[in-house]
Amino acid sequence: MRSAQGEPRPLLGHPVADPLVRARKRAGLRLPGSGPAWYNVAGGGGSVAVSRETVEHIAVLARLGLDPAEAGEMERQLGAILAYVGKLRELDTEGVEPTFHVLGRLLPSLPLRPDEPLPPLSPGAALANAPASERGCFLVPPVIPEEAEKGGGGG
Amino acid sequence: MEEGLWYLPAYVLAARVARREVSAAEVAEVHLRRLERLEPLLQAFITTTPEAALEAARRVDLALGRGDPVGPLAGVPAAVKDNLCTLGVRTTAGSRILERFVPPYESTATARLWRAGAVPLGKTNLDEFAMGSSTENSAFFPTRNPWDLGRVPGGSSGGSAAAVAAGLAAAALGSDTGGSVRQPAALCGVVGLKPTYGLVSRFGLIAFASSLDQVGVIARTVRDAALVLAAIAGHDPLDSTSAPVGPPDCESALDGEVEGLRLGVPREYWLEGLEEGVRRKVAEAIEVLASLGMKVEECSLPHTEYALPAYYILAPAEASSNLARYDGVRYGHRASGASDLNDMYCRSRREGFGAEVKRRVMLGTYALSSGYYDAYYLKAQKVRTLIRREFEQAFERFDVLATPTSPTTAFPLGERVADPLKMYLSDVLTVPVSLAGLPAVSVPCGLSGGLPVGLQLIAPPLAEARLLRAASAFEQATGHHRARPALDGGVDRR
């Protein structure tokens, strides 16, 4: 199978001594031998201390409702991941502009839309996926009293 | 007869349907039957749409019968990843939180696919919100690799890759944020194309990390990928990050010359941890490219090792914001019995999201939170600049870069589930390209231990035609794309 352009080329299951060596020889290539060791090392790295308090604060910000067991596991996992991504500190990025948008020159400025109305969703379609609705509106549980504008939270 | 159909390239199917050598309905039926037979083994689909498929096929046949013009993909059975919104067809993103979500609108990419005549088979499985590299993070079930049912198909577009590799669909759409099209394509032995960021509209693609997400194509041949890309690519006024360009004319460029193309081989991608079989197959592939007349030279992209850490700050940060809309108010899962609004938020999200999603939302919220923004998020965006520049410089010397797509072949189900970092490392060779917004394709380059290996080719922005020309030349020279999983041996004959 898989011959190309006249010259038969064993590729699959062919016992090759060292394809890299062979490749170099054939095409005058210099292919890398063994690359950096970071791939294997990365997983076994250390951990950054993330306090339980921080984990809980973040969980509140993200409205994830973690239970204590989950929070504990999250503490460990976040610590390991943060240790890994902390690798970025090795790099000097002084004076480097961030790339918030990769498009760059492909899109020199934000495109703008003419102020022309488009048909909205039908009322049925707007509410079709709603977990709860009433009188054409989405129904949500009461906001906690302190947050309600007219609530007696001030007293 | 049937066998003759389900592994045919999409472009051949489309041509035969257009010439009325076979009806679109027959093509659809054959694929639906195969799907029904193999789906219990593979579990590639979350939702199948046989009625819609047959109806679309009949419409193609009717149009042909009337002598009306049909699209370039007329009659091609296609699957789409279940994070692309489809009008009236449940779209879950692989998450409990969207288990019953039925979009009232169609994504631009799928709308264009259907307009080109493709026949909608259904919505494919994925890691929840495309977060993962094995499709094991799907809230519903893992998808199996057609080459070895005990192994993962890769991810997050694992359902699409498995469906195409097993001949259930002739082509499929996926999405690629850090490698989610290329890596499963490599692990399933098919072609996986991630276009330039901005070439395909993201409108209707359920966002994971907006500055990285890009709709991609999974197909069995490079020409098929080019055909599908031409159908879905091009400017979309509904996406403000859509590049103001038309669809690339890749197909006609496929047969062009590759001799003299300058091919760079960045040494940083030849990791120490690279599986030996992968190393060998990719080296052979580069040898083939050289033999085709490409000028191959080693090069260096020294910031490569910082891409993955930068990615695992940026993608979760954007995800934490993108996924905040799943609050149980307008759609999606709402926990019952909540005492107040805040309780409803927390319980709905706790019940609706899986562990990996929670992990990334936590990580991303942390990276954006007060006091950490500069050290994590901003720093990662600056590193992104270094990586982007490095590619720009490399493309002053080279037309195309070649690397392995994945450091390993398909790994056993469950192997990396317990160790998130180990799973993250599956993306190590695909993530740099994502950060730089470049087009890249994974093409099959042989088997190692009976499992497919992928060669990743990378090109400068919007150079899809050149990229696919190189990929096609390789494909034609080797024929690796014709290798098939042994699925039909045992299970297929009834």
Place this chain on the structure above:
Amino acid sequence: MTSEFEPVIGLEVHVELSTRTKAFCGCPATFGAPPNTQVCPVCLGLPGSLPVLNLKAVEYAIRAALALGCQVARVCKFDRKNYFYPDLPKSYQISQYDLPLATGGAVEFLTPGGRKRVGIRRLHLEEDTGKLLHEGVESGSLVDFNRCGVPLLEIVSEPELASPEDARLYLTALRSLIQFTGVSDCRMERGSLRCDANVSLRPRGSREWGALVEVKNMNSFRSVKAALEFEVSRQARVLSAGGRVARETRHWDEARGVTFPSRSKEEAHDYRYFPEPDLPPLRIEPEWVEEIRAGLPELPEARRRRLVSGLGLPEYNAWVLTSSPALARLFDETLRLYPDPREVSNWVMGDVLRVLNARRLELEESKLTAEGLAGMLRLIDRGLISGRAAKALLEALVVDGGEPARLVEELGLTQVSDPAALAGVVREVVAQNPSTVADYLSGKEKALTFLMGQVMKRTSGRANPEVAARLLRDAMAGEGRAGSGAGPDSGGEAGGR
């Protein structure tokens, strides 16, 4: 205010732009539609939807920025402000954080002490939220997303306002400027103009400011002043008692006339701003800005100069007459039909505003036209109606509109100048107010005013004042000659109504 402490106030004003469609989608932005009928996947924050910015919203924002004398940025960008609330579909608001559309600029206003000028720190574009309805639902709150995504301009002043009254005057001047540009109707009662304030105090002579308190939920110009007065004295009381003012957000409770702390402490605000990945930076070409500048209408300041130096009106009148474009237009158009600047100015600033305020109407909502007002002034000149009848006529012109001469007839407002027709009324008034008559006869000329009022009351304002006054004097002179004892109390001060 206490003299011990001096306040400093900064205002954050939100103005809804009058574009036809929303900021980031094509849904209509009109006010008052049935709930959730002007929504689409984008403004409902459905999965996969993406924002596309409305060109008109940018143009309007630039127009407003130029009117405020701001510097329009060459490049600005959009950011996400992340927080959970049911009226915020994506759980983030698209806003502008560190690179706003415009910076600098100033607003001038007239105080009794002279002109003041307060700086504008920044002006940026963002999207409005939906609306929560708390009333009448036991099980929770209802959410309507029609308003969600309507373009908002946020205008942040420097913290330079020295008193609640200055804050009110600043807000009035700012509203006028924005209205003149035509980019918003700035109707506070409809929520198209909203205002939050930052208030902090320091001991007089000190350089150190106290903690900043944010005051929200002020829904009218009156409540802005009232809330700030409350807040300034509250902080002064806390400081005088040796306490510390907490840095917090407080809500104004209109009914109780107090501010109260809002939001639980559970979550310190952490909006996790970051650049909106769905919207690349917006480059604003200077040519576009100049084009918009050239198209600006005459602004209040130019108009005031015209009124003062061209028409010879006092500066105060010029400020009042430019406090809204509708008022300015009414003045201009009336003047064209009735070319007496003083007279038109007096009526517009006096009775027109009084009637509108009493009826809580905006001029645009009233039926009053320049033709109506000028017609009324001509009827007065021709002696066909009295000043008092004119006020009744003005009410009718505001509420129902119509042709003045016809209204005068319909309402029976025609002036009565025939002495014979007034004699009976005059006799009655004199007979029933003996003590006032006595006052008059003892030399208190003011008593006549009260009696005139009584005549007007009984004639529904139709009596010709000159004729009535003459008849009254004559009648009282006769009374004086006839002699009379002190009568019962007349029931009020002379001149009272």
